[in-house]
Amino acid sequence: MSFIEVKHVTREFKSFRRPDGLKNALCTLFKRDYDRMKAVDDLSFSIEKGELVGYIGPNGAGKSTTIKMLSGILVPSTGSIVTGDIVPWEQRKKNACNIGVVFGQRSQLNWDLPMEDTFELYRRMYHIGNVAYKRNVDMFVELLEMQSFLRKPVRQLSLGQKMRAELAVALLHDPSILYLDEPTIGLDVVVKDNIRKFVRSLNKEKKTTVILTTHDMADIEEICNRIILIDHGKLMLDQTIVEFKKQGTDHYYVEVTFSSNWKPLAIPGITMTENQPLCHTYLVDAAMVPFNLLLNSIPDSYDVTDLTIKKPEIDEIVRRLYKNTGSGEENGKLLHIK
Numbered sequence: 144m145s146f147i148e149v150k151h152v153t154r155e156f157k158s159f160r161r162p163d164g165l166k167n168a169l170c171t172l173f174k175r176d177y178d179r180m181k182a183v184d185d186l187s188f189s190i191e192k193g194e195l196v197g198y199i200g201p202n203g204a205g206k207s208t209t210i211k212m213l214s215g216i217l218v219p220s221t222g223s224i225v226t227g228d229i230v231p232w233e234q235r236k237k238n239a240c241n242i243g244v245v246f247g248q249r250s251q252l253n254w255d256l257p258m259e260d261t262f263e264l265y266r267r268m269y270h271i272g273n274v275a276y277k278r279n280v281d282m283f284v285e286l287l288e289m290q291s292f293l294r295k296p297v298r299q300l301s302l303g304q305k306m307r308a309e310l311a312v313a314l315l316h317d318p319s320i321l322y323l324d325e326p327t328i329g330l331d332v333v334v335k336d337n338i339r340k341f342v343r344s345l346n347k348e349k350k351t352t353v354i355l356t357t358h359d360m361a362d363i364e365e366i367c368n369r370i371i372l373i374d375h376g377k378l379m380l381d382q383t384i385v386e387f388k389k390q391g392t393d394h395y396y397v398e399v400t401f402s403s404n405w406k407p408l409a410i411p412g413i414t415m416t417e418n419q420p421l422c423h424t425y426l427v428d429a430a431m432v433p434f435n436l437l438l439n440s441i442p443d444s445y446d447v448t449d450l451t452i453k454k455p456e457i458d459e460i461v462r463r464l465y466k467n468t469g470s471g472e473e474n475g476k477l478l479h480i481k
């Protein structure tokens with residue numbers, strides 16, 4: 144049995160259907176109609192201890208609903224979830240000791256307390272032993288570069304400082320699973336980088352299992368080893384990052400810098416995507432124009448001073464998956480990719 148097992152989980156939500164007109168509205172005082180929708184629909188996957196999993200999907204795909212069920216906040220309508228050896232919503236106290244949760248858009252910090260006191264508060268709440276407490280505070284303060292703001296009340300911290308504080312507090316009791324929901328939203332590149340490196344070193348040091356929900360594909364690329372993609376509550380793709388990236392190998396980009404005497408490339412299988420003065424970017428069909436053919440043919444017939452090959456980024460692959468199949472809240476469904 145895997146460390147986390149999600150089996151045929153469905154979560155329905157019921158919402159009140161508001162009728163048009165005053166008369167119909169009055170009728171709802173006696174009889175109400177409801178719409179039912181499946182936020183998560185027959186979802187199954189398993190995760191081993193110590194995995195770093197990116198859990199992605201378009202807006203409204205059902206990611207947060209899944210995280211809420213995994214963390215015991217919501218109960219599935221049908222199906223089963225076991226994390227570690229417990230059912231999260233049945234053994235809430237034990238579950239709370241096993242997990243750390245960071246929601247990028249919601250805070251679990253007391254705004255009047257400085258971080259020094261918040262750490263102490265959590266030490267008492269989770270009955271953390273002195274040795275583990277000191278080791279973790281020292282490690283987190285150093286890796287998350289928190290020293291300069293430990294004594295400031297949380298309300299005076301910047302967004303980036305608050306997010307680092309959230310992470311430290313969520314991990315103080317050494318949980319075996321960390322759920323991260325949009326942990327880098329709104330942060331500058333330096334803090335994002337700090338947080339990503341921190342999560343990776345935490346995983347390396349303590350074997351913490353991480354499930355990360357984000358729309359920032361750089362988070363996924365830099366933190367995760369595996370991607371689970373859902374849409375309309377259903378599993379669409381479950382692959383290692385390496386396998387996932389292979390989907391982008393049918394094409395690549397080439398950035399060509401010309402001398403002042405230039406003409407655009409006219410090679411079958413190559414399409415211009417960006418046109419800057421003396422610098423063009425082309426989308427290349429890899430089957431028609433493999434790297435070596437491109438490298439051999441361009442400099443001979445064109446006055447080129449520089450040439451850079453770029454492979455598709457992970458967010459481009461994701462964008463193509465969402466766009467080509469018309470996904471998103473208002474559109475159709477993603478194709479099922481296996």
Ligand SMILES: Nc1ncnc2c1ncn2[C@@H]1O[C@H](COP(=O)(O)OP(=O)(O)OP(=O)(O)O)[C@@H](O)[C@H]1O
Nearest residue numbers: 156157158182200201202203204205206207208209
């Ligand atoms: N409490 C609720 N009551 C009714 N519908 C809900 C509730 N929570 C979520 N939903 C619906 O379930 C669907 C999935 O929502 P969810 O928040 O899980 O998506 P998400 O993938 O996290 O989206 P996003 O990326 O936009 O945060 C949406 O259509 C949403 O409107």
